[in-house]
Amino acid sequence: QQQVKQSPQSLIVQKGGIPIINCAYENTAFDYFPWYQQFPGKGPALLIAIRPDVSEKKEGRFTISFNKSAKQFSLHIMDSQPGDSATYFCAASTPSGNTPLVFGKGTRLSVIA
C-alpha cells in the first residue's frame, strides 16, 4: 500500500532527447508527488513537485504529468543535456503528517552527447 513503483531502472538518451521516467502508486491517500535529483557523490535534492489538483506542472525543462485515475505520474525532461545525467527518484506522501515520504527505487539517467 505504501509502495511507489518506478521505471525504468536505467535510461540512456542522446542529447536533445526527451527522457520519460514513470511512477505508479496504490495508496489513493497520497497527495504530494515530488521528484528528487541526485548527482554522483551528492545527496538527493528536490527537483519539482506536484499535487493532484493539477495534471501537469512545468519548471524550466522539467515537466511532471499526473494521471489521478491511473494512479501514475511521470517526469519528462525536454531538450535533455549531459548535465542532466543523474539518478532521479519519484516519491509520494499523504497529508496526515504521520508518515514520511515514500521513495521509488530510482532511475539512473545518462544523457550522451
Add this chain to the structure above:
Amino acid sequence: DAGVIQSPRHEVTEMGQEVTLRCKPISGHDYLFWYRQTMMRGLELLIYFNNNVPIDDSGMPEDRFSAKMPNASFSTLKIQPSEPRDSAVYFCASSFSPEGRQFFGPGTRLTVL
C-alpha cells in the same frame, strides 16, 4: 545555512568493528531521517525522529544498527558489529514535516572489508 552536515564522508573499516556516522540537521527542522542507499535496494528509510524522539525504526535492518538523537542539532547512526553487507552510502535528511520536502546531506560512503 550550511545545510545538512554529515561526517565522515568516507569510512573504511574491517568486519566486526564499530562504526559511528554523524549528522547535524538544518536548524529549525523538527524531523531527521536516516537512509541507506545501495544499487540493489535503492533508497531505504532506516529510522526517523521528531523533536529528537524516534518515531519509526522499522527500517533498521537488525539489532546491530542503532540511532540516537541526543539534541536537536545532532544525531548518530551506529553499526556494531559491522559486516561487509553494510557497505552502502548512508544519508541523513531533515525537514519541517515528515511528508514534506526533505533536505539531504552529502552522505557517508561506508565500506566494510
